[in-house]
Amino acid sequence: MPEYWDPEIETMPVADLKKLQGKRLKELVSYVYENSPFYKKRFDECGIRPEDIQTLEDITKLPFTLKQDLRDTYPTGMFCVPNSRLARFHASSGTTGKPTVVGYTQKDIDEWAESLARGFTSVGVGKDDILQVSYGYGLFTGGLGAHYGSEKLGATVLPTSSGNTERQIELMTDLGTTAIACTPSYFLFMIETARKMGISIKDDTKVKMGFFGAEPWSTELKKRIEDESGIKAYDIYGTSELSGPLFTECSEQCGIHIWGDKFLVEILDPETEEPVPDGEIGELVITTLTKEALPLIRYRVKDLTRKLSEPCKCGRTHPRITRISGRSDDMIIVRGINVFPGQVESVLLNIPEVGNHFMIILDRDGPLDNMKVQIEMNESAFSDRMSDMMALKKKISGALRHVLNLAVEVELVEHGSLPRSEGKSKKVIDNRKM
Ligand SMILES: [Zn+2]
Numbered sequence: 125m126p127e128y129w130d131p132e133i134e135t136m137p138v139a140d141l142k143k144l145q146g147k148r149l150k151e152l153v154s155y156v157y158e159n160s161p162f163y164k165k166r167f168d169e170c171g172i173r174p175e176d177i178q179t180l181e182d183i184t185k186l187p188f189t190l191k192q193d194l195r196d197t198y199p200t201g202m203f204c205v206p207n208s209r210l211a212r213f214h215a216s217s218g219t220t221g222k223p224t225v226v227g228y229t230q231k232d233i234d235e236w237a238e239s240l241a242r243g244f245t246s247v248g249v250g251k252d253d254i255l256q257v258s259y260g261y262g263l264f265t266g267g268l269g270a271h272y273g274s275e276k277l278g279a280t281v282l283p284t285s286s287g288n289t290e291r292q293i294e295l296m297t298d299l300g301t302t303a304i305a306c307t308p309s310y311f312l313f314m315i316e317t318a319r320k321m322g323i324s325i326k327d328d329t330k331v332k333m334g335f336f337g338a339e340p341w342s343t344e345l346k347k348r349i350e351d352e353s354g355i356k357a358y359d360i361y362g363t364s365e366l367s368g369p370l371f372t373e374c375s376e377q378c379g380i381h382i383w384g385d386k387f388l389v390e391i392l393d394p395e396t397e398e399p400v401p402d403g404e405i406g407e408l409v410i411t412t413l414t415k416e417a418l419p420l421i422r423y424r425v426k427d428l429t430r431k432l433s434e435p436c437k438c439g440r441t442h443p444r445i446t447r448i449s450g451r452s453d454d455m456i457i458v459r460g461i462n463v464f465p466g467q468v469e470s471v472l473l474n475i476p477e478v479g480n481h482f483m484i485i486l487d488r489d490g491p492l493d494n495m496k497v498q499i500e501m502n503e504s505a506f507s508d509r510m511s512d513m514m515a516l517k518k519k520i521s522g523a524l525r526h527v528l529n530l531a532v533e534v535e536l537v538e539h540g541s542l543p544r545s546e547g548k549s550k551k552v553i554d555n556r557k558m
Contacts, residue, residue, distance in 0.1 A: 129238070129245040129277065133385055134440045141384050141441055146180040148413040149388065153177045153186070156419055159204035162197055163421065183388065183411065188397075188422045194224040194365065203227050205417050215263045216364040226265075226364050227417040233272065235414060236367040239383050240273025240360075243372030246381065246438065247333060247358055249303055251278040256296055256331075258306035258314070259338065260547055261285040265368025266338050270305040270360070273369070279303075286310060286546040289317045297323060300330045305360065305369075308336040308345055309549035312480050315352050316544070326354030335360040335372060339548045340427075340448050340466050344473035348480060359447055363425055365418075366410060376437045379444025386414045389443055390422070391431045394452055402433050407452055408445065426452045456486065456552060458493045461530050465551045468497060471523050477505035477516055481542040486554045493556065496533040497524065503539045 128134045136144075154174040156163040167173070170187050177185065194202060199222075203210075211230045215223040228236070249255065255274040259266030267285055274281050282301055284292045293314060295301070304311065311334055318325050325331055331353070336346075337360035349357045361380045362370035366387070371380045382389045391406040392399055400406040408425040412418075429445040436444060450464040457463070465484060472478045479500035487494045499520065507513060517534045524532045543550075 127245055129242040138441050142180055144385055145388055150177055152413055162202045186421050188424050189420050190424055195222055198222045199225040203417055214265045214364055229416040232415050232417050237272035237276040239370040241276040244277055246374035249279055253279040253302045254282055254300055255279045255303045256282040256284055256301040258284050258286055265364045269368035293318045297329050302330050303333045304331055305335040307338045307548055308341040309545045313544040331355050337361050340450050342466050342470040344470050348473055374438040379432050379446050381440055381442045381444050384442040403430055405430050428452055458495045463528055471527050477502055479539055483542055484552045486556050488556045498535045498537050500539050500542050501536055
């Protein structure tokens with residue numbers, strides 16, 4: 125029997141869920157029109173009155189919200205509540221210019237924690253579990269998000285945050301961590317560090333599952349993590365603008381459940397802005413249905429995914445999205461060809477001699493773009509024979525060319541020579557912009 129955090133909501137008939145969404149959408153539109161000068165102005169400019177939104181289908185009449193809107197109204201210009209009602213702020217890193225600030229009422233924080241409690245429960249996390257939160261704590265939402273979610277369901281939290289990796293592994297071993305939450309690249313680093321300490325996560329710890337997210341990762345990387353650490357690797361998904369990490373895969377592992385009573389999912393063609401059919405890749409657009417401090421209407425997350433609407437085998441009726449295959453913002457254009465770092469990762473990790481780390485370096489060679497990939501080899505794959513190395517290089521560049529339709533320069537580097545990440549990893553260096 126599958127365990128549910130809230131069986132009534134999680135398994136509600138699809139028709140009832142849609143009815144609830146329609147009702148909440150209608151309420152939301154009135155709420156933001158009355159409480160957010162930003163949305164009032166935007167709706168007025170588009171000639172939309174709250175009463176124009178009567179059903180779920182009317183959502184397409186509403187304008188999109190972009191991350192730029194949050195920047196333009198920095199810091200709190202889009203908030204719908206006065207400061208006296210705010211319980212907390214978070215902020216996303218501002219790689220270019222100002223960060224974006226997110227505010228929460230106490231109800232927003234409770235609902236955030238509940239969303240994750242549902243997800244953690246759906247893969248069997250319970251009161252006996254010790255969940256090590258190795259996402260950064262602070263303005264970044266990963267740490268506190270996973271923390272509150274697991275406290276909500278009564279698991280024991282080990283709030284290590286990121287960094288200090290040897291100590292993390294010591295505590296993991298001594299206290300008997302059973303589940304971990306961090307970026308996939310940080311977990312790779314943990315596996316490697318543990319090995320250097322003479323500890324095998326597979327044999328010497330009680331870790332049986334991990335929640336990995338905050339950066340796109342491929343199915344191939346998931347498989348490597350599972351093989352090397354002996355754990356089950358689950359997707360966890362969310363972005364700071366929507367609250368933080370909110371959704372996970374369930375034990376069926378066929379998509380991430382998006383809680384439809386709180387969030388409305390659309391998948392659009394980024395060019396035409398029209399919905400794509402179920403199962404086809406497009407850009408994720410989410411409307412928050414119940415948030416008080418910073419509700420967002422048709423927020424363009426810029427992550428690329430597919431939507432699966434049919435009910436899951438686990439019994440949950442809420443829609444699912446597939447693993448994030450990349451961000452539309454991450455796309456690089458090389459000699460006119462669109463390349464996603466995730467494609468490169470998928471190709472490389474399918475080659476057994478290749479290690480877990482790589483770096484894409486883009487340069488301009490006269491009028492032409494040059495794409496080089498530095499690739500770490502597996503510890504065991506290194507050979508003194510030049511001919512072996514040449515053959516491997518040829519195999520890798522052939523595989524990359526086949527998928528990317530692009531000639532790529534391959535450089536094999538020693539195991540351990542590329543930078544490791546304790547948070548979100550950087551996989552592209554673009555020297556063309558300098
Ligand atoms: Zn499910």
